[in-house]
Amino acid sequence: MGQQAINGIFLGSIYALFAVGYTLVFGVLDILNLAHQAVFMLCAFTALAFVSGLRLHIALALPLAAIVGGLLGILLERLAFRPLRGRADSNISGLISSLAAATIFESFALQMWGPDVSRFPFGTFPDKPIHLGAATVSALQLTIVAIAIALMALLTGLLSVTPLGRQIRAVAESPRAARILGVDVDRVIAWSFFISSALGGAAGVLFGLAFNSVSPDIGRSIELKGLAVIILGGMGSVAGAVVAGFVLGIIEVFTVAQIGSSYRDAVSFGVLFLILLVRPRGLLGHSATREA
Amino acid sequence: MRVGRWGFLFAVAVSIAACKGGGGAADAGTPSTGGKTLKIGAALSLTGAAAVYGNTQKNGIQAATDAVNSSNTMGGVRIDVVVDDDASSKEQGINVFQKFINQDKVSVIIGPTLSTTATAADPLAQQAKVPVLAISNTAPTGITDIGDYIFRDSLTEAQVIPGAVKKAHQKLGFKTAAVLYGNDDVFTKAGYDVMKKALDSEGVQIVETQTFAKPDRDFNAQLTAIKGKNPGILVVSALADNAAAIVVQARQLGYTGPILGGNGFNSPAFIKNAGPAAEGVLVGTSWNSASNDQANAAFKEAMQKRGATADQFSAQAYSGVLILAEAVRKAGSKTGRDDVKAALAQVKDLDTPLGKFSFSDKRDAQHEPSVQQVKDGKFQILQ
Amino acid sequence: MLDWFLTYQSLFAFIGINGLLALSVYCTLSCGQLSLANAGFMAIGAYAAALLTLRAHAAFPLALLVATVVPAIVAVPLGLPVLRLRGVFLAIATIGFGEVVRLAFVNWDYTNGALGLVAIPQKTSLWMVWIALALALYVLGRLRGSRIGYALEAIRQDEPASRAIGIASTHYKVAMFAFGAALAGLAGALEAHFTFMVAPSGYGFGRVVDMLVYAVVGGDAIFYGPVLGAAFLTALPEALRGAGQAVGLAPGPLRLFVNGAILLAVILFLPNGLVSLPEAIRRWRMRRMPRAPLG
Numbered sequence: 017m018g019q020q021a022i023n024g025i026f027l028g029s030i031y032a033l034f035a036v037g038y039t040l041v042f043g044v045l046d047i048l049n050l051a052h053q054a055v056f057m058l059c060a061f062t063a064l065a066f067v068s069g070l071r072l073h074i075a076l077a078l079p080l081a082a083i084v085g086g087l088l089g090i091l092l093e094r095l096a097f098r099p100l101r102g103r104a105d106s107n108i109s110g111l112i113s114s115l116a117a118a119t120i121f122e123s124f125a126l127q128m129w130g131p132d133v134s135r136f137p138f139g140t141f142p143d144k145p146i147h148l149g150a151a152t153v154s155a156l157q158l159t160i161v162a163i164a165i166a167l168m169a170l171l172t173g174l175l176s177v178t179p180l181g182r183q184i185r186a187v188a189e190s191p192r193a194a195r196i197l198g199v200d201v202d203r204v205i206a207w208s209f210f211i212s213s214a215l216g217g218a219a220g221v222l223f224g225l226a227f228n229s230v231s232p233d234i235g236r237s238i239e240l241k242g243l244a245v246i247i248l249g250g251m252g253s254v255a256g257a258v259v260a261g262f263v264l265g266i267i268e269v270f271t272v273a274q275i276g277s278s279y280r281d282a283v284s285f286g287v288l289f290l291i292l293l294v295r296p297r298g299l300l301g302h303s304a305t306r307e308a
Numbered sequence: 309m310r311v312g313r314w315g316f317l318f319a320v321a322v323s324i325a326a327c328k329g330g331g332g333a334a335d336a337g338t339p340s341t342g343g344k345t346l347k348i349g350a351a352l353s354l355t356g357a358a359a360v361y362g363n364t365q366k367n368g369i370q371a372a373t374d375a376v377n378s379s380n381t382m383g384g385v386r387i388d389v390v391v392d393d394d395a396s397s398k399e400q401g402i403n404v405f406q407k408f409i410n411q412d413k414v415s416v417i418i419g420p421t422l423s424t425t426a427t428a429a430d431p432l433a434q435q436a437k438v439p440v441l442a443i444s445n446t447a448p449t450g451i452t453d454i455g456d457y458i459f460r461d462s463l464t465e466a467q468v469i470p471g472a473v474k475k476a477h478q479k480l481g482f483k484t485a486a487v488l489y490g491n492d493d494v495f496t497k498a499g500y501d502v503m504k505k506a507l508d509s510e511g512v513q514i515v516e517t518q519t520f521a522k523p524d525r526d527f528n529a530q531l532t533a534i535k536g537k538n539p540g541i542l543v544v545s546a547l548a549d550n551a552a553a554i555v556v557q558a559r560q561l562g563y564t565g566p567i568l569g570g571n572g573f574n575s576p577a578f579i580k581n582a583g584p585a586a587e588g589v590l591v592g593t594s595w596n597s598a599s600n601d602q603a604n605a606a607f608k609e610a611m612q613k614r615g616a617t618a619d620q621f622s623a624q625a626y627s628g629v630l631i632l633a634e635a636v637r638k639a640g641s642k643t644g645r646d647d648v649k650a651a652l653a654q655v656k657d658l659d660t661p662l663g664k665f666s667f668s669d670k671r672d673a674q675h676e677p678s679v680q681q682v683k684d685g686k687f688q689i690l691q
Numbered sequence: 692m693l694d695w696f697l698t699y700q701s702l703f704a705f706i707g708i709n710g711l712l713a714l715s716v717y718c719t720l721s722c723g724q725l726s727l728a729n730a731g732f733m734a735i736g737a738y739a740a741a742l743l744t745l746r747a748h749a750a751f752p753l754a755l756l757v758a759t760v761v762p763a764i765v766a767v768p769l770g771l772p773v774l775r776l777r778g779v780f781l782a783i784a785t786i787g788f789g790e791v792v793r794l795a796f797v798n799w800d801y802t803n804g805a806l807g808l809v810a811i812p813q814k815t816s817l818w819m820v821w822i823a824l825a826l827a828l829y830v831l832g833r834l835r836g837s838r839i840g841y842a843l844e845a846i847r848q849d850e851p852a853s854r855a856i857g858i859a860s861t862h863y864k865v866a867m868f869a870f871g872a873a874l875a876g877l878a879g880a881l882e883a884h885f886t887f888m889v890a891p892s893g894y895g896f897g898r899v900v901d902m903l904v905y906a907v908v909g910g911d912a913i914f915y916g917p918v919l920g921a922a923f924l925t926a927l928p929e930a931l932r933g934a935g936q937a938v939g940l941a942p943g944p945l946r947l948f949v950n951g952a953i954l955l956a957v958i959l960f961l962p963n964g965l966v967s968l969p970e971a972i973r974r975w976r977m978r979r980m981p982r983a984p985l986g
Binding site: 042046047048095096099100103107108109111112113115116117118119120122123124126127236240243244247251278279281282285286288289292293296 | 725772773776778779780782783784786787788790791794795797798804896897900903904907944945946947948950951952954955958959962
Binding site: 024 | 355357524525530532533536552562577581583
């Protein structure tokens with residue numbers, strides 16, 4: 017029982033970290049960035065390349081890979097989102113554009129690393145099991161949860177206290193008003209993408225470490241879970257994504273333990289559906305419409 | 309904005325051009341009614357979930373082709389192999405089969421890698437009366453059942469697993485077991501059915517059954533539930549990628565009991581990805597790697613020369629080509645589709661890396677299986 | 692010539708089936724709704740038809756009829772609440788529906804769960820697919836210029852305004868949602884009886900994304916655009932097979948890259964799809980012509 021709770025928190029921390037970036041971009045641009053999962057996957061591979069190819073220590077590879085992720089986010093914004101900004105149907109075309117970018121990123125990963133599952137070399141992270149009563153948790157798992165929580169705390173701090181954070185919140189509220197007030201909207205959007213993708217990339221590296229699996233398809237499965245998380249938490253709400261991430265992780269683990277693993281995903285989507293029908297703004301979200 | 313009739317005509321023109329573009333590379337190919345070449349179409353998963361198996365199969369096939377062609381025992385017939393990727397998907401598999409049958413006009417098809425693909429694509433070959441030799445389809449039913457043109461040289465899970473379970477039970481004497489299997493693949497699911505039956509007939513009580521799907525990477529929840537029931541052995545039916553992650557996570561969670569895997573574990577990729585966690589894992593196998601038979605020695609040497617891995621999948625692929633060559637010999641150096649089909653059924657006690665090989669009357673493989681255990685990072689045959 | 696046709700017979704069939712699927716997504720796009728539920732409807736139609744022919748030995752036309760009608764019936768009670776959601780929320784809800792359908796089939800023992808149904812008799816022939824496609828095109832084409840067509844366009848442009856002038860937008864949206872479901876179900880049944888098997892893995896999120904891409908790349912402003920997109924993108928992997936090998940690129944990544952690149956190019960530069968290419972070229976040419984002097 018306790019072990020399953022630990023499994024749930026562990027899984028949830030990765031879901032939450034992934035979803036936080038997802039929801040940030042939605043909050044700011046009102047666009048669902050379906051390429052987020054591709055950045056997640058590419059950063060996992062990047063960190064792998066740093067560790068096995070360049071022999072960097074994982075403590076260095078993780079932040080470097082996250083920065084690469086952030087840069088990819090900026091590239092993505094420039095190429096796939098900015099040209100569409102004026103258009104009337106920018107939500108749909110943005111979604112499709114991000115889908116195209118995701119496909120392109122995935123093709124790069126396939127060509128460079130092949131379809132097989134790769135893993136971090138043994139010894140990348142010390143694998144000491146720690147016993148908490150009847151449950152076992154590895155030092156790796158504890159570290160991952162700690163890093164995820166730290167990053168999410170950093171983000172929350174950034175958004176509430178720093179000038180950039182305030183500008184991001186202003187643009188999320190109303191880009192036009194923000195521009196009138198002198199905010200450089202383009203720069204803020206670029207920063208939002210950098211932060212979002214860096215966090216998504218970090219989530220990817222942690223995922224790869226957590227489950228010893230890095231392959232071009234790891235983004236696919238988490239992308240749909242990510243959707244469930246941001247809907248449950250409330251689109252655009254970072255705090256909501258954090259809470260919902262942990263909640264979903266725990267729900268999934270207990271579904272597997274008590275009902276059966278076949279129902280795990282069904283429960284996640286059932287929750288998604290229910291929320292959309294009953295309370296579309298999720299746990300902590302604002303109302304669905306948004307000012308121009 | 310106006311699209312108008314030009315848009316429509318353009319639409320039609322582009323569709324026709326796109327279709328024709330694909331056909332441009334077609335050439336007549338060798339007719340299927342004989343000649344001095346045996347044209348084999350190899351439908352393999354070079355990309356996708358089964359890529360680790362497909363690529364080693366390709367090596368096995370090419371090694372055997374070289375060996376046979378240089379052996380001068382074929383009455384002047386040369387073997388020519390066309391390899392195409394089925395991307396581990398049934399749609400691609402169908403396309404590849406169509407191409408082999410109608411465009412390349414092969415005499416016989418080898419493959420496809422996955423049982424799931426075979427259930428979709430083999431019926432096409434059966435309908436078109438083109439023989440198929442499966443080299444890695446191990447689902448007990450639904451393969452050779454498709455029709456009399458479908459053969460296989462891969463032992464089914466039903467032929468390998470019971471022996472492995474029995475031997476493990478003899479050596480380790482466990483009373484309870486937990487089973488974990490992939491419920492979204494024909495092969496892993498069929499493997500589970502066989503494992504369950506084998507455990508039941510050994511009098512072992514199954515205390516926990518859990519499932520997963522191919523894209524899954526996190527097995528902690530299932531493994532925790534399993535560990536909680538304290539089974540005497542963990543039996544797993546999974547493909548190589550999942551297999552490695554499962555074993556690693558099981559050990560990480562503190563499960564120290566024995567682990568027995570199905571055919572999906574039979575790849576060096578499993579050992580590579582599972583690392584130290586793979587030690588001691590038991591796997592039933594069709595290929596006795598320790599055998600000193602001449603055919604096996606020749607196979608291992610050929611693979612080493614190519615810098616390729618000798619594993620069960622390449623052994624079955626290599627043997628597949630040997631079997632086809634033997635069929636041509638038995639047919640009197642005739643290479644037509646029906647000649648090959650009729651002659652395949654007559655292959656008996658052929659020396660292959662898999663041992664002495666014959667087909668059963670259901671066109672399934674017949675030879676002795678073995679059990680192996682991972683020791684020091686390598687598969688060792690368990691005596 | 693005949694050999695070439697035989698080899699590519701399945702390709703033509705898939706083009707037709709994908710054309711139907713693209714049209715099914717177009718149905719909802721034409722009134723401005725991004726619905727991604729059609730892989731789920733396709734699964735329902737495919738399984739319904741396969742169960743009828745396999746277990747009840749029903750006649751194929753009956754199976755096709757059921758495959759068309761049942762998804763439409765399911766679509767109505769689903770559509771009423773779901774189509775109230777705006778934009779991206781509708782997309783996500785429909786993605787969720789598709790996944791729930793897929794997972795339901797994965798867990799249903801009667802249909803062999805994840806393994807699906809095999810040995811389905813091959814009853815679909817090429818002409819059936821193309822007749823179905825032609826019919827669908829005819830129906831959707833007739834909508835253009837009709838009252839219904841104008842209503843759909845109005846809803847697409849500005850739904851609140853359309854309601855203000857008295858268009859019952861909910862009715863139209865649900866109707867198109869159901870019609871799209873019917874087309875997807877029909878396509879599913881045709882495909883199942885062509886490829887001998889149905890399995891839940893064929894009806895996941897990736898499938899509906901493909902359908903959307905066909906419609907968008909072809910052009911979702913006009914009824915025949917999606918079919919063009921489907922034809923182009925279905926034939927492309929075959930055409931590229933030789934080219935990729937020549938350059939030394941693996942076919943899998945190359946196919947993905949080209950799909951992604953084409954989609955990106957279309958959405959950025961040719962938002963009305965490939966059907967608008969001649970018009971776009973003409974406009975580009977005119978811009979480069981020297982202007983006549985004034986006076």
